[in-house]
Amino acid sequence: MSKLRIRNQQDFVAGLIYVATGLAFALGAMNYKIGEAARMGPGYFPFFVGMLLAAVGFATSALALKPAAAEVAVKVPDLRTMAWVLGAVVLFGLLLQPAGLVIALVALVLVSSMASHEFAWRGALVNTLVLVIFSVGAFIKGISLQIPLWPAFLN
Numbered sequence: 001m002s003k004l005r006i007r008n009q010q011d012f013v014a015g016l017i018y019v020a021t022g023l024a025f026a027l028g029a030m031n032y033k034i035g036e037a038a039r040m041g042p043g044y045f046p047f048f049v050g051m052l053l054a055a056v057g058f059a060t061s062a063l064a065l066k067p068a069a070a071e072v073a074v075k076v077p078d079l080r081t082m083a084w085v086l087g088a089v090v091l092f093g094l095l096l097q098p099a100g101l102v103i104a105l106v107a108l109v110l111v112s113s114m115a116s117h118e119f120a121w122r123g124a125l126v127n128t129l130v131l132v133i134f135s136v137g138a139f140i141k142g143i144s145l146q147i148p149l150w151p152a153f154l155n
Contacts, residue, residue, distance in 0.1 A: 004065060009074040012064035018057025025050030084115035100150040101140065105132050 006012045025046050032043030063069060088111035095104040106128050113124035139145045 006064055007067070007069040008064040008072045010064075010072045011069070012061050013074055015057040015059070015061030015064065018060060019054045020057075022050045022052070022054030022057060026054065081115040085112050088112035088115075096147065098151065100148040100154075101135060102132055102149060103151065105135055 027050075029043035029047035029050060032046075033041030034043045034047055035041030036044075088108050091111055092104045092108040095107055099107075109128040109131055110124055113119055113127065136149065139147065140149055
C-alpha cells in the first residue's frame, strides 16, 4: 500500500480554504429559513452555493493527491501585494458613502493596481474608466441602487 502524498500543495490548500468557506456559508445560512426549490427562503441560495463551494474544494484537494498531479509547493504569500489589495477594499468601503461611487471606485482600482509587479498608469486608468462606466450603468442606472454617485457637496 502506497503512502498518501500531497503532490500539489497549492491546490490542496486552496481546496481546504474552499471547503472551510463553503461550510461556513452553509452553516450561516442554517440560521435562516431554507425553504425548497418552489418556495425558496432567504437561506436557500447561500446554503446551496456554500455546499457547492465545499464540494468544489473537496474535489480540488482530492485531485492534488493524485499521482498525476503536478508537484507544486505552497509559496510564501507576498504580504506587500496582499496589503495593497486589502487596503484598497477597505478604502473603498470607507469612501463609498461620503465620497460617492465614482471616487470610491477610482481609489479602489488605482490603489489595488499598485499590488501588481507590472503596474502601469495607462492600464490602471483604462481599468478605472471601464469599471466606473460599468458600475454606474449596472448599479445606479440599471438596478437603481441608492448609492451616492458623487460627494454630497457636488450634488
